[in-house]
Amino acid sequence: MNRRRVFALGAGAALAASTGAAAADASKFEEAGLPGFQHNYAQVNGVRLHYVTGGEGEPLVLLPGWPQTWWLYRKIMPALATRFRVIAVDLRGQGGSEKPRGGFDKKTMATDIHELVKKLGYDAVNVVGHDLGSMAAFAFAANFPGATRKVAFMDVLHPDESFYQLPLLPRPGGFSLWWFAFNQVQTLPEQLLTGRFRYLIDWLFANTAFNPAAIDERSRAIYAQAYNTPDAIRASNGWYQAFHQDIADGKTYGMLTPPVLGLASVSSYDQFVAALPNLANRFEVVRVDGSGHWLAEEQPDFVAREITRFFG
Secondary structure (H helix, E strand, C coil), rough: CHHHHHHHHCCCCCCHHHHHHHHHHHHHHHCCCCCCEEEEEEECCCCEEEEEECCEEEEEEECCCCCCCCCHHHHHHHHHHHEEEEEEECCCCCCCCCCCCCCCCCHHHHHHHHHHHHHHHCCEEEEECCCCHHHHHHHHHHHHHHEEEEEEECCCCCCHHHHHHCCCCCCCCCCCHHHHHHHHCCCHHHHCCCCCCCHHHHHHHHHHHCCHHHHHHHHHHHHHHHCCCHHHHHHHHHHHHHHHHHHHHCCCCCCCCCCCCEEEEEHHHHHHHHHHHHHHCEEEEEECCCCCHHHHHHHHHHHHHHHHHHHC
16 A cells, blocks of 8 residues: 555534533543643634643644544643643534534634634734644634744645545555545435444554554544544534635635745655745745654654744
8 A cells, every 4th residue: 555645645503502512522522631731612703612721932823633633732732831832722623612514614714713812812823733724724824924923734735726636546556535535425424434433543544654553542532532423523524525615715825924834744745845835935844754644643752843943
């Protein structure tokens, strides 16, 4: 199996009633705690977000991707908290955050984050994103440059026209990003995956990590639990179904003006080097050797050092 191909392209009622359901559902995510960090909730831009905070210093917002939650940053958050005020957010539809019926285009998701940081009293923040969270981080920097001190993208960039060229049936020796198409389907993913999401979790880590053991049993169980309900699966599929709008929005963005760090796996490095000159005025690309797609879990010490260096 050619893993290099998948690394290069990246992964992917009433208000009171919905808020109450979100609170009940979110309580299980508080069991996944880190010493020195606190769980919080905020109503912003019409959605209730769950986020975890700790540390002191300049604000550093961490945005996770699919199929994970804020927990993907668990290995690097303690180190980052020695220099920054860490704010790890579950995006709309993710983890302990509310799972609305829409708003999954990355521009709207970036607006969620912008409203959250304003509510926390910040005019400008540093932002890090991985996978779908990296797409939202890109949209944040593009739409709110004045609120972006610096931004880092981990292994994935914003959707563009190249997504329409992804092969569903790759040539022999290639690799299919089959979940990009599967997550476009209405209703069927919920029917197939509810209560069984752990199978997908294990397959992804087995096939897109250089070191699958870096994602331990507890973390796999946390991720599977986060996506095991029909609403969670529907919402996460919405991130992929919004790619058409994301591509259209991306065509309206100019060059990113905040400083950009690209953290790339060994197989996405060339893609980042080729793409970022056309996307950002000031950027650097760092290759994370010995890692597949899951950079912060496979090479946490290196990733924490690079983030601290760049944002510090």
